[in-house]
Amino acid sequence: MTDQLWDPEFDTKPWDELQAWQRAQLAPFLTGLAGRSPFYAARLAGIDARRAAEPQLWTQVPFTTKDDLRAGQQQAVTDNMLGDLQGVEDPEVSQVIASSGTTGAPVFFGLTEEDRLAWTDSIANMFFTAGIRKDSVVALTTGMPLVAGGMPYADAIRRIGATLVWVGGQTPARMVAITEKLKVDTIVGTASFATFFAGRCAEVLERPASELAVRTIIAGGEPGLGQEAIRGRIRSDWGATRISEVMGLGDVMSGLWGECPEGPGMHFTAGRNVYVELIDPDTGDIVEWTPGAKGEAVYTTFTRQATPVLRFRSRDHLEVLATSECACGRTAPVVRCIGRTDDMLIYKAMNVFPSAIRDVVMEGFSAEIAGPLRLRKERTEQVRFDDPIPLEIELPAGAGGPEAGDLAWRIGERVRERLRVRVAVEFVDPGTIAIGEYKNALTYARA
Numbered sequence: 001m002t003d004q005l006w007d008p009e010f011d012t013k014p015w016d017e018l019q020a021w022q023r024a025q026l027a028p029f030l031t032g033l034a035g036r037s038p039f040y041a042a043r044l045a046g047i048d049a050r051r052a053a054e055p056q057l058w059t060q061v062p063f064t065t066k067d068d069l070r071a072g073q074q075q076a077v078t079d080n081m082l083g084d085l086q087g088v089e090d091p092e093v094s095q096v097i098a099s100s101g102t103t104g105a106p107v108f109f110g111l112t113e114e115d116r117l118a119w120t121d122s123i124a125n126m127f128f129t130a131g132i133r134k135d136s137v138v139a140l141t142t143g144m145p146l147v148a149g150g151m152p153y154a155d156a157i158r159r160i161g162a163t164l165v166w167v168g169g170q171t172p173a174r175m176v177a178i179t180e181k182l183k184v185d186t187i188v189g190t191a192s193f194a195t196f197f198a199g200r201c202a203e204v205l206e207r208p209a210s211e212l213a214v215r216t217i218i219a220g221g222e223p224g225l226g227q228e229a230i231r232g233r234i235r236s237d238w239g240a241t242r243i244s245e246v247m248g249l250g251d252v253m254s255g256l257w258g259e260c261p262e263g264p265g266m267h268f269t270a271g272r273n274v275y276v277e278l279i280d281p282d283t284g285d286i287v288e289w290t291p292g293a294k295g296e297a298v299y300t301t302f303t304r305q306a307t308p309v310l311r312f313r314s315r316d317h318l319e320v321l322a323t324s325e326c327a328c329g330r331t332a333p334v335v336r337c338i339g340r341t342d343d344m345l346i347y348k349a350m351n352v353f354p355s356a357i358r359d360v361v362m363e364g365f366s367a368e369i370a371g372p373l374r375l376r377k378e379r380t381e382q383v384r385f386d387d388p389i390p391l392e393i394e395l396p397a398g399a400g401g402p403e404a405g406d407l408a409w410r411i412g413e414r415v416r417e418r419l420r421v422r423v424a425v426e427f428v429d430p431g432t433i434a435i436g437e438y439k440n441a442l443t444y445a446r447a
């Protein structure tokens with residue numbers, strides 16, 4: 001470790017060299033996997049695992065989806081506790097993690113003791129990159145130990161040597177009191193939570209949250225922190241000097257990407273344990289790591305024993321912001337998450353992420369609106385829209401009147417120009433759109 005790098009050897013390895021090293025780990029990984037897991041044995045039939053490092057062979061390896069994992073667990077032919085995904089005997093599993101999936105039944109994953117140490121090291125790298133140090137006092141706001149952002153985050157924060165203050169699961173009033181009393185300087189949570197919690201601090205303490213000692217906000221779990229207007233709000237609410245976005249996935253590893261002090265955008269921080277590819281989500285073709293490239297992240301956990309994943313489709317769409325060596329010294333590409341396939345809407349034939357609409361509105365009009373906005377669906381499962389998508393936006397108290405019609409028109413035009421979709425702007429009173437405690441939904445269905 002240096003002052004700035006958790007893992008100097010891997011953090012500064014040129015990306016193509018790192019990926020070549022990772023590819024060399026794939027052949028032994030695949031060979032072992034087929035022998036250990038009936039789920040993968042079936043999927044790898046006919047593939048010469050010894051040649052897995054060859055790109056033309058690797059791309060024949062089938063993708064794994066969340067539905068595959070769920071089926072491998074729910075319709076297992078083995079009696080392993082974690083179903084057919086499991087690659088070790090039951091007693092070797094030292095911890096179980098539940099995916100907090102918003103769609104469908106939860107899937108459970110396991111870690112052996114060795115897996116747990118690998119996770120702790122890589123997730124620590126993510127938090128170190130995001131600004132946590134030995135002298136940090138960190139409030140972890142996740143409420144549940146069972147989820148990927150629970151115990152694994154706690155382990156990683158302690159691994160850095162920081163002071164862990166696990167406040168999640170308490171009432172907001174108690175969380176506020178603890179944050180004040182222990183002079184917490186770093187908060188780990190979602191961007192929505194950081195906003196919500198600043199409001200509660202101000203209410204409970206009757207003075208602004210910026211008067212507390214909190215100066216670093218580390219947030220993940222939702223796309224959007226890449227947006228300057230949202231950052232600006234969190235910065236001023238907390239008087240924060242550092243805002244870092246992080247990203248992970250319970251199915252793969254709960255910490256994979258972290259933002260360095262240069263920001264914005266996140267470096268890949270799990271290179272010792274996870275191989276990441278970018279693909280075109282429609283064709284499955286590989287997308288090269290070049291600035292401006294967009295694609296879905298696909299992960300292979302080449303060191304994981306208990307429940308490995310092979311070419312796992314994350315459904316997270318990334319945009320590559322930079323690939324040259326960063327001023328922080330790290331060599332992994334810098335990306336931002338532009339949305340999830342699960343959230344995607346279709347207006348006529350155009351695909352659009354709700355987060356993209358939010359970003360366009362916040363970028364152009366944050367000075368004129370109150371902040372919260374959401375898209376309204378007729379039913380929860382609605383994806384397609386033939387008419388302009390209803391977009392509810394809060395106006396500041398006292399705004400409205402004739403100017404509001406002009407503002408609605410300008411917002412609609414900007415969204416149409418940028419995204420080629422139409423929205424029907426409806427202004428609502430301040431406080432109409434609840435700011436979620438854990439995640440801010442950008443869409444909701446009319447009850």
Ligand SMILES: [Zn+2]
Pocket residue numbers: 260261262263267326327328329330
């Ligand atoms: Zn950097």
